[in-house]
Amino acid sequence: MTARDLAQMIFFTLVLRPFMTLFIGLRVRGREHLPATGPFIIIANHSSHLDTASLLSLFPLRRLRKIRPVAAADYFERNRFVSAVSRICFNILPIARKGLTPETNPLPRMEAALQAGDSLIIFPEGTRGSGTDISKFHSGAAHLIEKCPDVPVLPVYLVNMGRSLPKGEWIPVPFFCEVRIGPAQKMSGNRREITAALETAVRQLREGL
Numbered sequence: 001m002t003a004r005d006l007a008q009m010i011f012f013t014l015v016l017r018p019f020m021t022l023f024i025g026l027r028v029r030g031r032e033h034l035p036a037t038g039p040f041i042i043i044a045n046h047s048s049h050l051d052t053a054s055l056l057s058l059f060p061l062r063r064l065r066k067i068r069p070v071a072a073a074d075y076f077e078r079n080r081f082v083s084a085v086s087r088i089c090f091n092i093l094p095i096a097r098k099g100l101t102p103e104t105n106p107l108p109r110m111e112a113a114l115q116a117g118d119s120l121i122i123f124p125e126g127t128r129g130s131g132t133d134i135s136k137f138h139s140g141a142a143h144l145i146e147k148c149p150d151v152p153v154l155p156v157y158l159v160n161m162g163r164s165l166p167k168g169e170w171i172p173v174p175f176f177c178e179v180r181i182g183p184a185q186k187m188s189g190n191r192r193e194i195t196a197a198l199e200t201a202v203r204q205l206r207e208g209l
Contacts, residue, residue: 004087004088005064005065007088007089008064008065008088008089008090008091009061009064011088011089012056012057012061012064013061016053016056016057016089017057020050020053020054020057023172023174024050024054024164024172024174024175024176024177025174025175025176025177026054026057026177026178026179027176027177027178027179028058028178028179028181029178029179029180029181030179030180030181030182030183031058031181033154033181033182033183033184034058034059034154034181035119035152035154035184038063038066038067038117038118038119039066039113039114039117039118039119039120039151040119040120040151040152040153040154040184041114041119041120041121041122041141041144041145041148041151041152041153041154042055042119042120042121042122042154042156043122043124043141043153043154043155043156043198043201043202044121044122044123044155044156044157044158044202045123045125045134045156045157045158045202045206046123046125046126046127046128046158047128047158047161047162047166047167048128048158048161048162048164048165048166048167049128049165050158050161050164050165050172050177051123051128051158051161052069052071052090052121053090054158054161054177054179055069055121055156055158055179056069056090056121058179058181064091065091066117066118066119067091067118067119067120067121068091068092068093068113068118068119068120068121069090069091069092069093069120069121070092070093070095070106070110070120070121070122070123071086071090071092071093071094071095072094072095072097072127073094073095073096073097074096074097074098076092076094077094093109093110093113093118093120095109095110097126106140107140107143107144107147110122110144111144111147111148114144114148114151115148120144122140122141122144124137124138124140124141124142124195124198124199125137125138126138128162128167134199134202134203134206136199137195137198137199138195139191139192139195141194141195141198142191142192142194142195142198143191145187145194145198146190146191146194149186149187149188150186151186152184152185152186153184153185153186153187153198154181154182154184155181155182155185155198155201155202155204155205156179156180156181156182156202156205157179157180157182157202157203157205157206158177158178158179158180159177159178159179159180160175160176160177160178161177163175163177164177180205180206180208181205182201182204182205185201
């Protein structure tokens with residue numbers, strides 16, 4: 001165990017989990033679908049900075065170092081402090097969103113992480129939405145799944161995160177939030193078909209199916 005792993009475990013034990021349980025009142029449906037081992041890919045809607053925190057809080061402390069939220073490098077590495085918090089506390093996998101070149105293409109980095117045994121959290125909407133609806137999914141996650149078809153995909157719908165901490169705000173308000181987890185599945189087809197299947201799976205959880 002590294003010093004960074006220990007710091008992350010302390011942060012989750014003393015800060016994040018009590019906050020999510022006592023302040024947010026986080027509820028979980030479908031916890032039995034969480035994979036016991038990795039690698040796997042979580043696909044979820046995105047409306048708040050609480051999204052990543054809520055998903056990571058579902059797992060035992062010992063597994064946190066192998067679960068990596070895919071995050072925009074231009075936002076989460078915009079200064080040294082934000083970069084340190086993002087990497088140490090949340091173990092992000094920073095990827096470029098602009099000016100992509102063969103060297104900065106995010107797909108090889110994500111594929112390498114899966115091959116190394118890490119699991120990924122991906123928000124296919126690409127950015128935080130209003131929380132009132134799900135935006136059209138981008139195809140990047142489907143491209144990754146095409147390359148790694150044996151990695152199970154876990155659809156998740158996050159409820160009310162955007163109401164507790166909406167985009168543009170920094171102080172959360174108490175609001176009962178929920179994580180709805182669907183069964184893990186392996187997807188096949190072309191990129192368009194996989195993208196549509198991912199969005200449908202998350203929307204079905206939104207409707208409580």
